Amino acid sequence: MSQLTSLIESLLELNNTEYSEAQTFIDKLIIEGKLHHSESWAAHMTPSLDPPALLGQLLSGLHNGNLLSPELYPQLVKIEKQLIDWLCPLFQHEYGHFTHGSTYANLEALWYARQHSPTDLTVVYGSQDAHYSIAKACHILGLQFKSIVTNDQGEMSIKALQQACQQHAPVAIVATAGTSSCGAIDSISSCIALAKQFSSWCHIDAAWGGALMLISKSHLLAGLKEADSVSFDPHKALGQPRPCGVLFYRQPVEPTSGIDYLMQAPKQSLLGSYGGELFLPLWFSLLLSGEKKLIQQLNHRLQQAEQFYCALKQQTDWWVLSSPAGIVCFRPPDHCDLSALIQQGIFSKTTINQQSVYRAVFASDKTEAKMLFTALEGYF
Ligand SMILES: Cc1ncc(COP(=O)(O)O)c(C=O)c1O
Structure with a gap:
């Protein structure tokens, strides 16, 4: 101190x-x-930060360069490129750029979808559990978001999606890889197949679940390679401070940096002024912690989620739902009121298929299954 x-x-x-x-x-x-460093923090997708990332955050403030004038900041340009070159192969896409988070990445992706559409179709399909930024992006772009029901695992019903596509062909289909409420992963390959059938864009919102691409669970996002665009937030799943999002895509768009913005406005990208705040923290994490440690932390979080799920399953008869992306939802009997635990940042509340449930998000590598379980013991 x-x-x-x-x-x-x-x-x-x-x-x-x-x-x-x-x-x-x-x-x-x-x-x-300090809430986010607590061993019993599982309320939201805000991680405890990887310490070297703080150095990057501080340096980005001291540097404060604006990459709308890249010729002035060759070091920053080099670092940004190194990170994009590292991330693109992991997400099996050729192109990508940093964003201020997935709300912006989702808007930008649907903007590209609208631009690329050879027709004037306006319907966008996504799961009823898709993040609200998808419906908001549609509203901004004059598109019509239609939600598709989910199954009891929180995954978008492909049958219902297919029927909807047959009724109204979409301009885009959005699959969520790691829903905000329960971490469910929609069937990416089915969404891509349907998007192909209807010549529409397929966007994957992998803001939360995209981290699985870094570990042996990448098969859960099989088909991602063929998506037209993918959003991912290191500020949720990789111990990074906000803002740190990335948008990947298959076709090149005119870069924001590298053109003289006073002479020729960057029209094809949503990004305005930006600099090291979007990526220097991640770069310092890779430089000083290393990719291996980030992967260890990620695996640790997922193991803790699994441990918490198994403990609840074994020791209670509560309804419990786990996801491979590290969110566990549960419903204790009606008389159990866990408001006190919500106020302490231990759990949060959400709805799945119109049912109110509690939710534990394993975003921080400090979060311990044992501590969450202990917090609940008084309610058994
Ligand atoms: C699945 C999903 N997509 C998009 C977002 C929006 O991301 P951001 O808060 O970075 O704008 C979130 C945020 O929780 C999310 O969970």
């Missing part, structure tokens, strides 16, 4: 009085943020 104090003092050129005035707020914020 004292090192942090002197760093803040020197960075901001504060004198002692000024610093102590700010200190109360700084301390309160630090305590609040």
Whole structure:
């Protein structure tokens, strides 16, 4: 803490009085943020940060370069390229760029879909559990989002999707790889096959579940290679600070950086000003923690999710649903009110097929199945 104090003092050129005035707020914020480092944090997709990523975040603030003028920042350009060159093969796509998160990536992907459509079709299909950013993107783009029912695992019903496509051909089909509520993975290959049949775009929202592409579970996203676009958020599943999202695609779009934006506006990309804040944290994670450690942390999180699921299954007769993407949902008997645990950031509440359930998200490598289970023991 004292090192942090002197760093803040020197960075901001504060004198002692000024610093102590700010200190109360700084301390309160630090305590609040410690929630994500707790062993019983499983409320949301906010991870505890990989420490080297913080260095990248700090440096991006000090650097503050804008890649709309890439000629001024050759180091930043080089690092951005290195990361995209690392990520693209993992996601089996030729092209990609960083985004401010998947809300923006989903909007951009559907924008491309609309531009590439040879017809004036307007319908977009996605699961009823698709992230709200999909329906919002459709609204912005003047498209019509139609939700498709899910099965009891939270996956989009392919039969219902097929029937819907036959009634109204879509401009795009969106498959979710790791739904926000329960981590369900829609059948990507079926969605791609249907999109091909109806000559429409196929976008995969892999904001959360995309991390499986880094480990031996990539087969769960089989077919991803053939998707027209894929969104992924290292700021959810790879211990990175926001904003850090990536959009992958198969056909090149005009780059945002590399053209003189004052002479020729970058029209084909949603990105405006951006710099190292989107990727320097990830670069420092790779440089100082290394890919191997990121993978270990990811595997650890998934093991903890599995352990929590098995413990609940064995020791209770509650309804429990697990997903390979590291989210466990459960429903205790009606008289159990877990509001106190929600307030502590241990669990959150969601709905699956109109049923209210509790949810544990294994986003942080600090989260321990044992601690979550202990928190629930009083309710058995
Ligand atoms: C599946 C899915 N897609 C998209 C998003 C939106 O991502 P962001 O918050 O980075 O904009 C989320 C956020 O939780 C998500 O879970």
